[in-house]
Structure formats: C-alpha cells, structure tokens
Amino acid sequence: MARTRERPLCRTRIVTEARLFRIFKAQRNTFFFGQQIHPVFFFFFSMFAALIHSIHHSASS
Secondary structure (H helix, E strand, O other): OOOOOOOHHHHHHHHHHHHHHHHHHHHOOOOOOOOOOOHHHHHHHHHHHHHHHHHHHHHHO
C-alpha cells in the first residue's frame, strides 16, 4: 500500500516475522505441541512483536 512512507525498520521487521513464521511452520510437526502451534503462544508472539515495533517507533522519534 503506502510502502514509500514506511521506514526501513518496518520492512525489516516484516521480513524477520515472515522468516520466523516459516521456521515455525517448518518445525511445528516435530517441535510445537504436536500438529499445530499453540494459539496462546502465537498470540503472545504477535503481542511481543507489536510491543517491540512500538518501542522502536517511539525511540526513533
């Protein structure tokens, strides 16, 4: 959408999350709670990523 206004940090964060999510999907059959990622764990991961994102934005401005 408005990619020209986004900071490089945002784009890096999105790429990092995509990479981590690929790792989770690749390992979930053998590592994460049997056949799926635990919804609570995924929720906390999303909240943590959003928290880091907001901290970076407030620190840079």
